[in-house]
Amino acid sequence: MKLRTALAATVACTALAGAAFAESHGGYKIGITQNNVGVDSYQTTYEQAFIAAAEANDMVDTVVLDAGGDVARQIAQVEDLIQQEVDAIIIWPTNGEAVIPAVRKAHKAGIPVIVTNSNIAEQGFEFVASFSGPDNITQGSRAAEIMCDKFKDMGIETEARVVQISGQPGYTTAIERAKGFEDRLPEVCPEVTLVETQPGDWNREKSQKVMEAFLVKYDDIDGVYAGDDNMGVGALNAAKAADREGIIFVGATNFSVGYEAMERGEYWGSIYQSPVDDAEAALQTAIDVLEGKEVPFLNYFDTPKITQDNMGDYTKPVF
Amino acid sequence: MQAGTLSTFLKRGAIWGFIVLELIFFTVAGEFLSLSETAFMDAGNMLLLFKQSAPIGIIAMGMTIVMINGNIDLSVGAIYALCAVVLLDSMTWPMLAGLGDAAIPLAWALALLTGVALGALNGLIVWKTGVDAFIVTLGSMLGYRGLVFMYNGEQPTSHLNWTLVDFAEAQFLGLHTATWFLLVVTAAIWFLMNKTVHGRNAYAIGDNREAAVNAGIRVGPHMMINFMIIGFLAALSAVVFYSESGSVNPNDGELYELWVITAVVLGGTKLTGGAGSIVSTFGGVVAIQLLRKGLAHIGADTSTVNLVIGLILIAVLFLDRQLNVKGKEELKI
DSSP: OHHHHHHHHHHHHHHHHHHOOOOOOSSEEEEEEESOTTSSHHHHHHHHHHHHHHHHOTTEEEEEEEOTTOHHHHHHHHHHHHHTTOSEEEEOOSSTTTTHHHHHHHHHTTOOEEEESSOOOGGGGGGOSEEEEOOHHHHHHHHHHHHHHHHHHHTOTTTOEEEEEEOOTTOHHHHHHHHHHHHHHHHHOTTOEEEEEEEOTTOHHHHHHHHHHHHHHOSOOOEEEESSHHHHHHHHHHHHHTTOOSOEEEESSOOHHHHHHHHTTSOOEEEOOOHHHHHHHHHHHHHHHHTTOOOOSEEEOOOOEEETTTGGGSOOOOO | OOTTHHHHHHHHHHHHHHHHHHHHHHHHHHHHHOSOSSOTTOHHHHHHHHHHHHHHHHHHHHHHHHHHTTOOOOOHHHHHHHHHHHHHHHTTSHHHHTTGGGHHHHHHHHHHHHHHHHHHHHHHHHHHHOOOHHHHHHHHHHHHHHHHHHHHTTSOEEOOOHHHHHHHHOEETTEEHHHHHHHHHHHHHHHHHHHSHHHHHHHHHHHOHHHHHHTTOOHHHHHHHHHHHHHHHHHHHHHHHHHHHOEEOTTTTTTHHHHHHHHHHHTTOOTTSSOOOHHHHHHHHHHHHHHHHHHHHTTOOHHHHHHHHHHHHHHHHHHHHHHHHHHHHHHHO
């Protein structure tokens, strides 16, 4: 029996020891609590890129945590980071409102907080040093430019008709990507008309149904703008099933399905958002804040245009 | 020495021994591996430990009674989320919003009432249909979660009230509000299980339901009361936690039932019922949170945390089984 006790204890100990790894040397101590690593490859790649960027930089030591999508765990992690007296905290919010009190706690403890990827609600802005992430409005307006340029190439910029499939109603990301597109399109192509907008809820099947309805309703559709490539490809599938050719598909964020459709020549373009850029921008923002540099409150990283013409410059998205 | 005394002692003490082992390991390993200059056993860190144990811990107390009863409740995570929605949303109802901060106790009461009602529904179905609690609460887990999603779709339900946050973040005698709730609940349930007829009946029913019926215990209503208690505690856990965070995602509390059951089983409660202790459950809750906190402290990869908890759970159950076999053998002599 004693032996068994010892055995069980050893198992536990080995498991604990095996899990342990870390390094410690001087410089800034930065803690990050991520939303849910492993739920999709964007977040997984983000974490790897973040760790790689931190290791390449001798000035920083990082504590990398993952909330597993659980708000309670994320709040506990922020409390732990405050307790460990890190120099800065980077947070990828699991819930843009639930983390505000935890962020306030860090702010009260004198630790600057950098929000990454998706921002927290406005009530929490006063406790945040900076937001680092993609600019959804720019993504939307660049998608409008891609579409307009293509229409000009085709010589139909005076009469083209466009439909829009937007993201889930109520989501800031969806609202901003739609706004960016709707504001920019009349500026670059004033004679192109946006005939209708319907939500596709970030869902490929839903978007396919929305597009089917559009195709029945309108005989002449020249372009489709989708809030992301997932929805764009859903719309593409609907057009292929209905044998409607010559429609220009543009998305606001490039996914691997969109990239593949571009390779096949069926999908025109999108906006390239790299999780590696996202992670590196977050770390750099934290370092800049700690060094006392002037950092804009909304610190966006660049999301370039990708079309069939220049797609060779970009690797296929991992998500 | 009476036969089996040692193994009983080991069984009772195992969880505390494990906690001591964790503390020693993380203190030593933390010296070498942690980026933090503060020690793992730092008082502030230990106070946070209890506070962070509260959401799971409060529910685990209820789960201990239900499991001693020979039942199980898988719907606690969904009840937790639904009560959180009621708590936060009710404060925005025109009727309550006009009251200002006086709406807070009313919102609390509504959330707790919701928890009791949902628990009572579980209990009533178990009592009246005789279907196994596992199946009944599996159904209600899905059903209650469905209600959460029907309430506000995929969107979070939010209401940030700084008075409420300040109350939840307050520290009285050094302990956080959440810790006080956990301690009071633990004491109350300990009293219920050890000093009242209801508690003794719970053990009797779990040990041998037929004998309990023959002894004149009204098993059905008894079990229903226990389901109402765990419903109440799931709601209380939500009240304590969401007073501080002010926004609930529709998938919050998912997998809570599994963490709660893990903590209870680590504390030595039998899945078959009839045996278990509130104080050991408290140990189980602390052990899990300590492990999470410790692994984060020494910079372990987050994905290994679940693996380690899983391994330890199996090791504990294995140990427990071995000790029980030994105890029975020795009784025969």
